Amino acid sequence: MSVPAMSTTVGSFHLSRSHGTPSRSFPRVRMAVRSGAVSVAPILTNLQKDCATSLPVLSHVADAMAADMRAGLAADGGSNLKMILSYVDSLPSGNEKGLFYALDLGGTNFRVLRVQLGGKEERVIATEFEQVSISQELMFGTSEQLFDFIASGLAKFAQKEGGKFHLPSGRMREIGFTFSFPVKQLSIDSGMLIKWTKGFAVSGTAGKDVVACLNEAMERLGLEMRVSALVNDTVGTLAGARYWDDDVMVAVILGTGTNACYVERNDAIPKQTGHASASGRTIVNTEWGAFSNGLPLTVYDREMDAASINPGEQIFEKTISGMYLGEIVRRVLLKMTEEGDLFGKSVPVKLSNPFILRTPDLCAMQQDSSADLQTVGSILYSVVGLESNFSARRIVVDVCDTIVKRGGRLAGAGIVGILQKMEEDSRGLIFGKRTVVAMDGGLYENYPQYRRYLQDAVTELLGTEISKNVVIEHSKDGSGIGAALLAASNSKYEHEF
Ligand code: ADP
Ligand code: MG
DSSP states (O other), X not given: OOOOOTTHHHHHHHHHHHHXXXXXXXHHHHHHHHHTOOOSHHXXXXXXXXXXXXXXXXXXXXXXXXXXXXXXXXXXXXXXXXXXXXXXXXXXXXXXXXXXXXXXXXXXXXXXXXXXXXXXXXXXXXXXXXXEEOOHHXXXXXXXXXXXXXXXXXXXXXXXXXXXXXXXXXXXXXXXXXXXXXXXXXXXXXXXXXXXXXXXXXXXXXXXXXXXXXXXXXXXXXXXXXXXXXXXXXXXXXXXXXXXXXTEEEEEEESSSEEEEEEEEGGGXXXXXXXXXXXXXXXXXXXXXXXXXXXXXXXXXXXXXXXXXXXXXXXXXXXXXHHHHHHHHHHHHHHHHHHSSTTOSSOOGGXXXXXXXXXXXXXXXXXXXXXXXXXXXXXXXXHHOOOOOHHHHHHHHHHHXXXXXXXXXXXXXXXXHHHHHHHHXXXXXXXXXXXXXXXXXXXXXHOHHHHHHHHHHHHHHHHHHHHHHEEEEEOTTHHHHHXXXXXXXXXXXXXXX
């Protein structure tokens, strides 16, 4: 979209009177005109310049992603990217049978799911799930409080089992536990939390085995279930998508946070010692949220990072994922209100409230196709307390678009980086045939502009021919079923099918 001319304040004065709320906007606009306050156009122009993702910038990001992956595979601590070995070396075959549970803790919500698997013929016979939101209190509470809450949610859900779900007698219910925070995996069913991300600050979990934390909480409740696979959500998504499609090689999550994993050859993992899988392949969890090389960042990103609970960390995540896009836009709008004449003279109290403007709000504003940007106006007013005229609304939409475009395009460049790395090690096996990237997460799912920008970047980087072979596929809630499938393939009753 174009940058509105410097004179729009005066022009929009008339627009706001005819479309909006004259009694409120009239004195504010008049004040702005009289005071000769500064136009916000330069703020927008600078933002667009700092966020620009030209092809050379994207190429650099893709190359740096590939290089960081190699460094992380060479040695622990060798790179920003942890390149965590998942201990998942066999992907679902379709033969899995029986009743399995999955539990997903990953951000704003925690989900429980059960699935009855019927093998090659019947596949997924039935699934049921429930979702519970994680309160702010729990995110800042103790480890026991959080895991007790999860175990009790799981217990309530398990009590409602019936219908098509059936557990052979004498067996314990088995769980695939999707835990989407950085974990040092110790085996398929244990792993130590490295650190909380995505705004979680639970005390007493870092350095502990999260499976043990859950087991202890289940014991406290007298709930007889066991975790047979601990999986990252990206790994669950890859497994879930692979169950239906053999060409799936990469999985990416774009939700509250972001991460990616892919199928790696064992001979390309120098740091792997001992554990050699029969398949010759292992899923590697990149933890790419920590990537930071060559990203186009702005003063708003730096200030948001400095104010965050993990300054200097998760920079890629802070630039492209759902938790942060709204907050970056809020910071830009705050600057425009403080220094420009866009929204009148005073700064609404709400606008100073970190994280009050959320990514779904940006998304709703960008879908507004009304002539006077009615929805944009009402969201600005109800969420951040800003009264806006038409030109202000247009500028806000441009700000959203700038931040979302940068996010989507950088996510696309990251994906190309992973594919490039895989292709370098296995000429033709990635770009020379159909390769599927399974995508999941609320941001990718719900934000059409973001999705389009991501796909555009992939196509620009790979060129039209090669990009025809790269299929980016939405695998909705695949991680839940995927985790249950991994619980099945790692079941302690595995040999009793
Ligand atoms: P999580 O990452 O917490 O496991 P999800 O994958 O469901 O959860 O993603 C939730 C995130 O997706 C939200 O934090 C938000 O940033 C983003 N999101 C949800 N709904 C929308 C929407 N309508 N438009 C844009 N982003 C959305
Ligand atoms: Mg999730």
